[in-house]
Amino acid sequence: MAPLPLIAFDGVSRTFAGRRGGEPVPALRDLSLRVAEGETVAVVGPSGCGKTTLLELICGLQRPDSGALRSAPAALMPQRDLLLPWLPAVDNAALALRVRGVARDAARREVAPWFERFGLSGFETARPHELSGGMRQRVSFLRTLLAGKPVLSLDEPFAALDAITRAEMQAWLARILAEATRTVVLVTHDVEEAVLLGDRVLVMSPRPGRIVADLTVQGDRPRHRNDAAVVELRARALEALGVAA
């Protein structure tokens, strides 16, 4: 018997009440998906297709209106880094540990080796405003990782970065994910990012969101944007989105 998937959605729908008594807005309709342990699933879709809603359902921040949903505990990495401006980087990264009751010094000791691995050495005591955008996202990712949840939910983690930093961060994340086998759900509107980082690419329809394509990515990591498999899959994903002619 195959192991139980860590995340299972069966016909999940979620609708938001309209503003000022307007029409209710369906965010997700009849969405089903499975994510196995250790998989990196990239969810790609147009703006406003309910990607964030999907992640919030996985993280237990919302409940579905109908359908069945089960997920292992998940930590969220929000779109904006949302670092606390009054804490040095090391304490921001250690936030989950502190919430769990770990003393500050012990938490800092636990975080320290990660700063080296993440290329953040020397910035332990820097405040968020002293860090570059890419560094802030790395601290934010570290905070998510150290929450110690089986599932990482990443909500367009690099959308706010400039193109060069984004490419660097994608390569960096690919490397980190190859080392630490975690179950990851990555939401993005960037098809290339989805193909570079995901084991599977799920394509969502415009609102109300459903999964319209489930593509398995071939090829070993790290992938490059010019690999034949990447180019081919990108074309298929764009086709599923109805973009490519």
Next chain:
Amino acid sequence: MRRLLLPLAAILVLLGIWQLYAGVSGVSSLVLPSPVDVGRALVEDRGALWHNLKPTAAEILLGIVLGAAVGLLVAVALRLSALAREATYPLLVASQAIPIPILAPLLVVWLGFGLLPKLVVIALVTFFPVVVTTLSALAAVDPDLIKLMRTLDAGRWQTFVRVELPSALPGVFAGAKVAAVFSVIAALLGEQAAGSNSGLGYLLTVTVQNLEMSEAFASVCVLAGFAIVLFALLTLLERRALPWVHRSTSTGA
């Protein structure tokens, strides 16, 4: 430098106009003493002014600390309990509509002639701005931060202590700065109601009764100067305590 010179220039211009008006209009110095008269009183009475500033300054400082602490606690309680907020917010507003000149003598009757009624008057005037600004700062905390804390398994209290309270500190300071200015007036009213025999409020009462208007204006000047110093100290303290607020606003421009 500019921040010091500009207000100084504004004060000098104002004093010039005042001096000119007092000289040209022929208005009695009993009605409006000239800046030069007031300046002379400031120098000649410096001993008495300093002597009477000390108890008033002590009352104000104690009163603000008390008022800000109560204000912070009330804001926190109202934030954590929607029931308390809805039930008591109108009462809080009403508490500010009570004229202090009417309330202060009553407080003296209830609490005696000591320091206590004066502190209560100052605290009553100062806690309200702190409550209002702290509450609105608490309400303005980024909801995504609160969601984030939920995914990190933070309970109500953890979220409050680690995210909401630090986010609200700029609001506490904003309220305290407003309160600092109000507190000076409250101290005067408190001293006058309590029949104090020291303090700038006492000095003001005595000099007005004796028709020593230059001396009365000198007391007011000292009081105003104290309010400015208090405001500046709070601004300085805020920069020290909340460096991220100052940085993000100055680099964001």
